[in-house]
Amino acid sequence: MPQTIAEQILSNAAGRRVEAGDLVVVSPDLVMTHDSLTPSIVRIMKEDLGIARVFDPSRVAVVIDHVAPASTVGTANAQNEVRRFAREQGIRLFDVGRGICHQVLVEEHLARPGMLILGSDSHSTSYGAVGAFGSGMGSTDIALALGTGKTWLKVPETIRLVFEGRFRAGVDAKDLALRVGRELTIAGATYCAVEYHGLDWLDLPGRQTLASMAVEIGAKAGIVPPTGAALDGLAPPSWLAFDPSAPVSREHRIDLSSLEPQVALPHAVDNVVDLGEVAGKPVDVVFVGTCTNGRYADLRIVADLLNGRRIAPGVRLMVSPSSSLVFERAASDGTLARLVAAGATVTAPGCGPCMGRHQGTLGDEEVCLSTGNRNFKGRMGSPSAQIYLASPHVAAATAITGSITHPAEVI
Amino acid sequence: MARVWLFGDDVDTDQIVPGRYAPYMRPGEDVAQFAFIEARPDFASDAQPGDVIVAGENFGCGSSREYAPEALRRRGIGAVIARSFARIFYRNAVNLGIPVFVSATLAESLADGEQVTLDAGTGRLTSQSGSHELPAPPAFVREILDAGGIVAYVRSTGHFPGEPGGGGQT
Ligand code: SF4
Numbered sequence: 001m002p003q004t005i006a007e008q009i010l011s012n013a014a015g016r017r018v019e020a021g022d023l024v025v026v027s028p029d030l031v032m033t034h035d036s037l038t039p040s041i042v043r044i045m046k047e048d049l050g051i052a053r054v055f056d057p058s059r060v061a062v063v064i065d066h067v068a069p070a071s072t073v074g075t076a077n078a079q080n081e082v083r084r085f086a087r088e089q090g091i092r093l094f095d096v097g098r099g100i101c102h103q104v105l106v107e108e109h110l111a112r113p114g115m116l117i118l119g120s121d122s123h124s125t126s127y128g129a130v131g132a133f134g135s136g137m138g139s140t141d142i143a144l145a146l147g148t149g150k151t152w153l154k155v156p157e158t159i160r161l162v163f164e165g166r167f168r169a170g171v172d173a174k175d176l177a178l179r180v181g182r183e184l185t186i187a188g189a190t191y192c193a194v195e196y197h198g199l200d201w202l203d204l205p206g207r208q209t210l211a212s213m214a215v216e217i218g219a220k221a222g223i224v225p226p227t228g229a230a231l232d233g234l235a236p237p238s239w240l241a242f243d244p245s246a247p248v249s250r251e252h253r254i255d256l257s258s259l260e261p262q263v264a265l266p267h268a269v270d271n272v273v274d275l276g277e278v279a280g281k282p283v284d285v286v287f288v289g290t291c292t293n294g295r296y297a298d299l300r301i302v303a304d305l306l307n308g309r310r311i312a313p314g315v316r317l318m319v320s321p322s323s324s325l326v327f328e329r330a331a332s333d334g335t336l337a338r339l340v341a342a343g344a345t346v347t348a349p350g351c352g353p354c355m356g357r358h359q360g361t362l363g364d365e366e367v368c369l370s371t372g373n374r375n376f377k378g379r380m381g382s383p384s385a386q387i388y389l390a391s392p393h394v395a396a397a398t399a400i401t402g403s404i405t406h407p408a409e410v411i
Numbered sequence: 412m413a414r415v416w417l418f419g420d421d422v423d424t425d426q427i428v429p430g431r432y433a434p435y436m437r438p439g440e441d442v443a444q445f446a447f448i449e450a451r452p453d454f455a456s457d458a459q460p461g462d463v464i465v466a467g468e469n470f471g472c473g474s475s476r477e478y479a480p481e482a483l484r485r486r487g488i489g490a491v492i493a494r495s496f497a498r499i500f501y502r503n504a505v506n507l508g509i510p511v512f513v514s515a516t517l518a519e520s521l522a523d524g525e526q527v528t529l530d531a532g533t534g535r536l537t538s539q540s541g542s543h544e545l546p547a548p549p550a551f552v553r554e555i556l557d558a559g560g561i562v563a564y565v566r567s568t569g570h571f572p573g574e575p576g577g578g579g580q581t
Contacts (some may be wrong), residue, residue, distance in 0.1 A: 025571045037475075049565070066435075074439075122475040126475070136475040141559075141561070150574075152571040186469060187421070187469035255563040357433075377449075378429045379425050379430070383429075
């Protein structure tokens with residue numbers, strides 16, 4: 001019987017053939033932690049579990065991205081604790097300025113097809129972009145994984161999403177990710193793995209956008225089959241065979257050629273409408289960034305659509321490149337200069353204002369259109385602020401006019 | 412007696428503890444005081460040990476932040492009973508030893524502020540409207556909860572749930 005990608009990866013990690021519904025103990029290929037939670041993870045591992053050393057430093061990566069650079073004495077001290085831990089354990093540390101964990105692990109080829117990757121961050125589903133099983137867990141699970149090299153999992157059933165056709169101009173993978181949320185709902189894939197079919201042609205950034213938002217439908221993992229030119233240099237292991245006839249719990253089809261730009265309204269990621277229903281809504285802030293849409297391709301879309309124009313008076317355009325490589329590339333070819341000339345504020349690579357902790361926290365009643373992945377009440381600051389989620393195309397059009405705008409209107 | 416705190420569907424972890432109130436941002440402060448600080452300030456000020464959270468679908472969706480259930484645990488919450496849970500929250504709550512129950516109907520038969528008694532061991536909840544038998548969690552979840560959380564479970568048994576006995580290490 002053919003297996004889903006999730007079953008194949010978990011079988012490999014368990015060392016025996018497993019199938020959906022099995023409770024298994026597995027060894028992760030990689031464990032990722034970030035600055036926000038590493039101190040609590042270290043405390044649980046050392047004090048509660050009584051384990052002094054991580055199971056295998058070569059299979060651990062630590063990234064300082066959530067509040068980078070530090071914003072208070074407290075976060076600065078916590079980050080020094082993280083640095084000391086990485087040094088003492090011989091773990092690879094990606095320090096302030098390198099970028100968002102999910103982007104960095106893909107850029108460094110630490111995340112590869114067929115791997116089981118556990119992260120202390122819910123958007124660890126992002127690693128599905130390269131055909132890995134990535135899943136987020138809490139501090140205690142991650143501490144156990146670091147200390148013992150193992151975790152327990154229930155092998156998930158798989159939902160197969162089949163995409164037909166191609167995007168129209170001005171529509172991109174973010175619209176698709178929002179559309180998936182709209183059709184499956186915020187809890188529609190809880191406990192399930194999602195496989196995305198029909199995307200052989202999609203580039204890596206588009207796959208990252210889609211996989212990062214798998215958690216917004218509750219999924220345990222969201223995996224794009226590791227086929228197509230996007231995966232150049234990332235060959236899948238020989239045991240990983242993508243089989244579209246593997247038994248799944250549910251199949252759902254979406255036609256890309258009729259897809260309109262999508263917008264998630266406050267305060268839920270699945271509160272999604274076609275852009276037309278919310279066009280004209282004035283905004284105070286446009287934010288381009290996060291692990292979902294802070295890549296070079298996204299910055300480039302925004303700079304190209306701005307095309308020499310200034311952003312609307314009274315609007316702030318915040319841009320947080322998702323990594324140092326993104327930053328460098330956008331700087332060296334003039335993309336950043338074009339954004340700044342248009343009136344953008346560029347922050348250090350990292351999570352930026354995504355979680356409302358620093359660098360652009362929203363005030364009371366402010367309205368933000370964000371290319372991020374969550375619009376929960378209070379996510380970016382004041383609980384009375386309103387967050388709309390959309391694509392980089394829509395972000396650019398909205399920055400130009402000052403209200404939510406269809407990209408076709410500014411081309 | 413314990414008070415019922417009634418919530419709707421899709422309560423996300425940003426509501427339980429906003430990221431700005433994380434221990435990372437507020438070192439030295441007890442995260443327990445920030446439970447529902449903005450979404451439900453009366454909970455933040457009045458919830459008492461033993462009180463019960465009763466909610467709709469998908470409780471705890473969003474971030475993996477364990478300090479959300481940790482805030483509820485430190486608050487002494489007696490149980491979280493929801494129509495369904497988000498995956499990471501459920502796992503975190505079980506790992507921390509917080510009694511969690513899935514009940515399709517309970518939220519409809521209780522009112523916010525109602526007084527109930529709950530025996531988390533047997534799952535019997537008694538309210539003015541009568542007595543409710545909460546469905547027992549899966550056996551491995553029960554075992555983790557009985558041990559007082561996953562750390563105590565692994566330390567005492569030497570293995571993970573689902574792993575043949577003795578095969579693990581701590
Ligand atoms: S960019 Fe936002 S969603 Fe992504 S890892 Fe950082 S805080 Fe989380």
